[in-house]
Amino acid sequence: MSGDMREVTYRQALNEALAEELERDANVFLMGEEVAQYNGAYKVSQGLLDRFGPMRIIDTPISENGFAGMGVGAAMVGLRPIVEFMTFSFSLVAFDQVVNNATNMLTMSGGQFNIPITFRGPNGPAHQLGATHSHATECLYANFPGLKICTPATPRDAKGLLKTAIRDNNPVLVLESELLYSSKGMIEPADQELLIPLGEAELKREGSDVTIICYAQTVPLALAAAEALEEEEISAEVLDLRSIKPLDLHAILNSVAKTHRVVVAEQDRPYCGIGSEICYRIQKEIFDELDAPIARVSQEDVPMPYNERLEKAVLPSAEKIVAAVKKVCDA
Amino acid sequence: MSAPEQRDEVEMLALMLLIRRFEERASQQYQAQKIGGFCHLYIGQEAVVVGAIAATRDDDYLITAYRDHAHALARGTSANACMAELFGKVTGCSRGLGGSMHYFDKARHMYGGHAIVGAHVPLAAGIALASKYRNEDRVTLCFFGDGAINQGAFHEALNMAGVLKLPVIFICENNLFAMGTSVERSTSLKQIVDRAEGYDIPGFIADGMNFREVRDKLTEVVEAIRQNSHPAFVEIRTYRYRGHSMSDPASYRTKDQLEKYRLDDPITRLRAQLTREGKLSNEQFDVMDKHAKDTALASVTFAEKSEEPPIEELYNYTYAP
Incomplete structure (x- = not known):
């Protein structure tokens, strides 16, 4: 770390992570509700459609179970999908795909099919969203062997963990936070690679x-x-x-x-x-x-x-x- | 890459026989308690998957539900690897970790073996998305039963395949019963193929007891998709002679119904067609059938002699490196 550190928001940090990994690996693509033309429900994917085009930034219908499964299928043949849940509360609709397909596949297939997929989006209560939209899902998913789960709290961790998650060969949940999207923090210069290992407090x-x-x-x-x-x-x-x-x-x-x-x-x-x-x-x-x-x-x-x-x-x-x-x- | 027109009908008949004899042997071994868990047999439906194989290339993707033994065998997974998987042995096609309902063979583009009804239909859409993403002309064959068409995942996948114009064929193996519930009791449609219309996906029907009809219909559909990427839906009307699984006596249907389909057996029919056309002698058929029986029997010996997956490997497949 040096004097070149700069201040960014948590949202910008995630956006940088996505853009850098999309740039780095042609197998990486982003899919979810409103990620493309609308530039993201929380603007995390701002500008990515213009830069990477509609084959790599894909708007989906409101079909969480369907598009989560579509991501898993694409991962079976070697693509590296990033699936955005508008909130992890909605991931409950896709629970079967995350748990039964993404997570079990490597074992069920005797080691033939790893699933390099990232599921990301805000998790946990925000502000007065009521019972259906306020779930903190980490404890549910933590029970399943085969998943990795990270929970960035700062812009620097958000960027470094998301980039690592995308490169991981397993299903990784990046549990972001709506309340933190606008928070600011110091981060390495844009031209400096920032990877934070999963499993490091x-x-x-x-x-x-x-x-x-x-x-x-x-x-x-x-x-x-x-x-x-x-x-x-x-x-x-x-x-x-x-x-x-x-x-x-x-x-x-x-x-x-x-x-x-x-x-x-x-x-x-x-x-x-x-x-x-x-x-x-x-x-x-x-x-x-x-x-x-x-x-x-x-x-x-x-x-x-x-x-x-x-x-x-x-x-x-x-x-x-x-x-x-x-x-x-x-x- | 074998092109469809190169698939010899006698060879396809031999494949149907291998599937039939393998399944009969699996049934016997299940009753002898050599096989655990659930075991769903395909007997009666052989012309569906073999017809599809005859219409496609080896590098096309294939994915199916839990009645999957035939789909692996049709793709060229050995009877040994298939039987060993039923026995839970390390030589099985999923190293004994998947079982009857979770056969996988990545090298042969057999993408499972999926046991949550309908949940693999979105996977098929994702595989087809990858074909489109990479600008390949590979088609994804997605098999499922008539029970799957009432699951949400099925509908979501069909809609997205329609929106994104994905190169996938949704093949409904309509064997008239979802577990013990008949189509009339489960599905608010006159005919299953009409599901496709709701998603503006072209729909077709084929007689699943007739190998040639299945092959020809799918050949047409596959060629159209290779020309211009889009999804299609094919309802293939077939029948399973056995119950839903080994534990099901199938008392929900009549003997007459079963007899009607047995008389229309897909293997008998193709054999008769080939014999009539002078392409197959009785002697040739007997040799083929004996070979199928011997292969199935040998697979049992192979499975029995194979090792169990080592306990020390228990954690090896939870995470990929």
């Missing part, structure tokens, strides 16, 4: 009293919480998982061995959520390092209400993380 802030494990939308919340805690002389370390699968257990254990106290801030729901698995792994590997029970901050266990005040009550927040940290530090 990153310390977004160092600290010594407690580890806040987070990903995607909970990263900015955890950073805000850490800042607030500093005023109360609690030094919080913020570990951004960046990938849900593979999970960077090594980074988790290192941080916990240093701070001995843990809060998991996740954007999904508590029951069988990502935090459940992390808590299990920590106690299994380094139980003796823990000075307090692990706390979790997640959504409340209810379908998402539309009402703004209730939605806020359901979602994780910096305040909830601060409260959880204080609890584990007092224990």
Whole structure:
């Protein structure tokens, strides 16, 4: 990193990743609802149709199961499709294609057919979209062997992870975030290749009293919480998982061995959520390092209400993380 | 690359016999509990896939549902590899990891073996999209049963194939029953081919008990697609002599119906046609049939003697390198 770093939005970073990989490999194409002529429902694919043409930037009808499957079929014969879900809430309509076809194919075929496909789009609650449009799907998909899952929280991670996902020879879910599309961050110059490996967490802030494990939308919340805690002389370390699968257990254990106290801030729901698995792994590997029970901050266990005040009550927040940290530090 | 006109009818008859004898042997081995899981037999429908093979090139893509043994055999996957897959052996066409419903043979462009009804129809559209993307004249043959036409994935795929003018033939093997439910009870249409009209896709009907009719109809369709990329739909009317799967006694249909189709057997018919035309003697037929039976029997020995997939390889195929 150098003085040449520049500031871009999360949306621009994704757009750069798409354009660079489309440029680099003629087998890469983008398909989804409104990705071409409309330039993307969230403008992530802005300008790509003009640059790469209609054979590589393909508008689909509203048929998530159909076009997800079409992507898998194209991947069977060696193309590298990027399938955009307008939101991962709609990927539930395509669940069968993602799970049964993309994910099982390599095993079912005895190793003959790998599926190099990227499924990407916003995931997790946005703002008052109600129960059907607010799903955080990472915990659902994490249960399936054969899938890789990443959850970029910054523009730099968004670009680096998406590029790596496109080059991966397996189905990869890039779970973006509507709430983060306009967020800004520093990133390498455009002419510098930026690839971030899947399965590598990153310390977004160092600290010594407690580890806040987070990903995607909970990263900015955890950073805000850490800042607030500093005023109360609690030094919080913020570990951004960046990938849900593979999970960077090594980074988790290192941080916990240093701070001995843990809060998991996740954007999904508590029951069988990502935090459940992390808590299990920590106690299994380094139980003796823990000075307090692990706390979790997640959504409340209810379908998402539309009402703004209730939605806020359901979602994780910096305040909830601060409260959880204080609890584990007092224990 | 073999062109369709080079496919010899006697050879095609031999292929139908191999499929028939293989399936009979599989049925016997299933009853002897050598084969696990589900096992769906194709007996009676042989002229459909063999007719399609006769109409296409070796490099055309083929994908089908779970009644898939015949489709692999027709593509040239060995009886040994097919039987070994049923036995769950590492020498199977999917290394014993797929089973009866998940046969794959990438080298022969056999793209599975798919067991969620209708879910492979979008895959076929994607394979055809790749042909168009690469500007190849390869056609995708997508086989499915009459049960698949009521799944959402089927409709979504047909619509997109229509919009994108993809070079794919949707081949409905209408054997009159989706599991135990007859077409009249499951489908709000007078005839299945009318599904195609809803997507502005040309639709055709062929008699699936008649090899020549299937071949000739598909030859016509394939040539039109090679000239000018577009999807087509062919309803091929056929019949399975056995139940939906090995565990189904098929009590939902009459003996008379079964007998009617047995009398119209596709193998008997092609044999009679060839014999009448002086292209096949009874002796030749007997030699072919014996060869098919011997091949099927030998595949059982091969499968029995083959190794199981090693436990140490359990994690080898979850992710590609």
